[in-house]
Amino acid sequence: MTENVRMSARRRRVLLGLGAMALPAWLGAKPPPLAKARVVVIGGGVAGAACARWLRWLSPQLRIVLIEPQAIVYSGFFCNTVIAGLHPLAHVARQPAALSDDRIEVVAAAVTGVETDRRRIYLSDGRALSADAIVLAPGIAMRSDSVAGFDGLAMRDNPPAWPGGRKALATVRDRLLALPPGGVVVVAPPAAPYRCPPGPYERVSLFAHVLLQRNPRAKILIADAKDSFSKQTLFLEAWARHYPGMIEWIGRQDGGQVEHYDHASQRVQLANGDVIAADWSHIIPQQKAGLVAESAGVTDRSGWISVDPTDFHVPGTQGVYAVGDATQAQPMPKSAFSAYNQARACSHAIVASLQGRPFEPELLANTCYSMVTPDAAFSVSSLYEVRRGQLRIRNPDSQLSPLIASVEARRREADEARALYAHLMRLCYGR
Numbered sequence: 001m002t003e004n005v006r007m008s009a010r011r012r013r014v015l016l017g018l019g020a021m022a023l024p025a026w027l028g029a030k031p032p033p034l035a036k037a038r039v040v041v042i043g044g045g046v047a048g049a050a051c052a053r054w055l056r057w058l059s060p061q062l063r064i065v066l067i068e069p070q071a072i073v074y075s076g077f078f079c080n081t082v083i084a085g086l087h088p089l090a091h092v093a094r095q096p097a098a099l100s101d102d103r104i105e106v107v108a109a110a111v112t113g114v115e116t117d118r119r120r121i122y123l124s125d126g127r128a129l130s131a132d133a134i135v136l137a138p139g140i141a142m143r144s145d146s147v148a149g150f151d152g153l154a155m156r157d158n159p160p161a162w163p164g165g166r167k168a169l170a171t172v173r174d175r176l177l178a179l180p181p182g183g184v185v186v187v188a189p190p191a192a193p194y195r196c197p198p199g200p201y202e203r204v205s206l207f208a209h210v211l212l213q214r215n216p217r218a219k220i221l222i223a224d225a226k227d228s229f230s231k232q233t234l235f236l237e238a239w240a241r242h243y244p245g246m247i248e249w250i251g252r253q254d255g256g257q258v259e260h261y262d263h264a265s266q267r268v269q270l271a272n273g274d275v276i277a278a279d280w281s282h283i284i285p286q287q288k289a290g291l292v293a294e295s296a297g298v299t300d301r302s303g304w305i306s307v308d309p310t311d312f313h314v315p316g317t318q319g320v321y322a323v324g325d326a327t328q329a330q331p332m333p334k335s336a337f338s339a340y341n342q343a344r345a346c347s348h349a350i351v352a353s354l355q356g357r358p359f360e361p362e363l364l365a366n367t368c369y370s371m372v373t374p375d376a377a378f379s380v381s382s383l384y385e386v387r388r389g390q391l392r393i394r395n396p397d398s399q400l401s402p403l404i405a406s407v408e409a410r411r412r413e414a415d416e417a418r419a420l421y422a423h424l425m426r427l428c429y430g431r
């Protein structure tokens with residue numbers, strides 16, 4: 001039956017007021033029999049697709065609905081290799097509709113509203129759904145106020161492609177190739193937290209790989225909103241080795257943060273007062289949870305969804321969960337690998353909750369590879385556990401690739417990165 005009811009602002013405030021209670025799902029209520037239960041997953045990116053498939057693997061009888069407006073989703077993971085021309089666009093494209101092979105009902109619509117207390121979901125096609133459990137996996141939205149001048153038309157015209165689809169990735173590649181001989185591109189990574197912490201620096205590396213072949217006198221200036229970045233020593237060593245003199249990094253402490261962008265001239269003004277006459281400025285703005293999370297009233301002041309990492313439920317709700325980049329799950333980085341692990345743990349927790357049995361929190365993992373040339377990569381891997389309700393890196397600490405490594409060792413990691421990508425995508429989408 002069609003309903004067009006939106007959650008009232010008052011109801012949202014009431015829900016937010018319950019934020020500290022962290023009730024486990026189904027406390028004091030009898031769960032429905034598993035065969036009659038319906039779980040609705042919002043978003044068909046890595047987190048949502050993984051969650052839907054894990055639910056199916058754990059329970060053949062559960063009704064699972066996945067809502068995703070885009071017929072084709074493009075993964076951020078490996079999108080830098082598309083910009084660099086190492087892979088065609090099809091390499092990072094997946095169709096959420098393929099999940100119907102697993103008896104997952106895939107709905108091609110956007111969620112326009114969520115009533116968390118009644119577990120009602122409102123769709124762009126006018127329909128409304130009820131759910132016994134809801135999983136929010138809407139990814140990220142860009143903050144259009146993070147760099148003055150970089151909003152609306154400017155952002156559409158000069159896309160961050162984080163990852164963006166066909167048009168955005170092609171635009172970035174075209175701009176890179178159109179750089180005049182000896183030209184300057186400014187790359188402006190955001191302040192943390194944001195999607196894929198090493199992603200901007202991998203993108204810089206692959207920009208440099210393209211420029212080295214076509215435009216070797218070109219320069220890349222990284223105007224950073226941070227004082228340090230993921231795998232920094234490894235990137236700096238790789239840049240000195242593969243792209244000497246081509247890449248310069250200015251951190252926040254040296255006033256590197258971009259304060260103003262002028263779309264017409266592509267000039268940027270840095271916090272230290274310098275105005276850079278760039279030929280192209282590639283800005284990756286600060287980020288927050290996908291917009292539906294905000295309208296559902298589940299984001300906190302940081303703009304992300306706080307979750308209980310034990311089972312990834314949203315504190316103050318019953319049967320509402322969130323996974324993937326939209327969540328505040330530090331120290332786990334916002335990565336596809338993290339999203340997949342969170343989705344797996346969350347699916348176990350949902351099935352346990354629907355069966356009315358306790359759930360033991362699982363160990364979570366993340367591995368992030370960065371390609372610095374088509375044949376060289378390095379990685380960081382960590383295990384995470386829940387201690388006193390908080391996610392912590394488990395001892396021993398993260399494994400980082402060695403700073404000094406042979407050509408073969410870096411090539412092996414590039415092969416591993418490609419294999420991991422293929423494997424993860426197969427787990428999420430079946431191919």
Ligand SMILES: Cc1cc2nc3c(=O)[nH]c(=O)nc-3n(C[C@H](O)[C@H](O)[C@H](O)COP(=O)(O)OP(=O)(O)OC[C@H]3O[C@@H](n4cnc5c(N)ncnc54)[C@H](O)[C@@H]3O)c2cc1C
Binds near residue numbers: 070078339
């Ligand atoms: C350049 C780059 C490089 C990266 N490299 C790596 C890497 O090497 N390794 C790695 O592990 N990760 C990497 N990542 C990160 C990875 O891509 C993300 O962490 C991952 O995509 C997060 O998955 P998600 O499902 O949370 O979000 P997304 O993949 O963005 O999916 C969210 C989905 O929700 C949908 N949605 C949004 N709003 C609604 C709504 N209202 N209703 C219904 N659906 C909605 C969207 O259409 C979207 O399909 C990289 C990212 C980038 C940008």
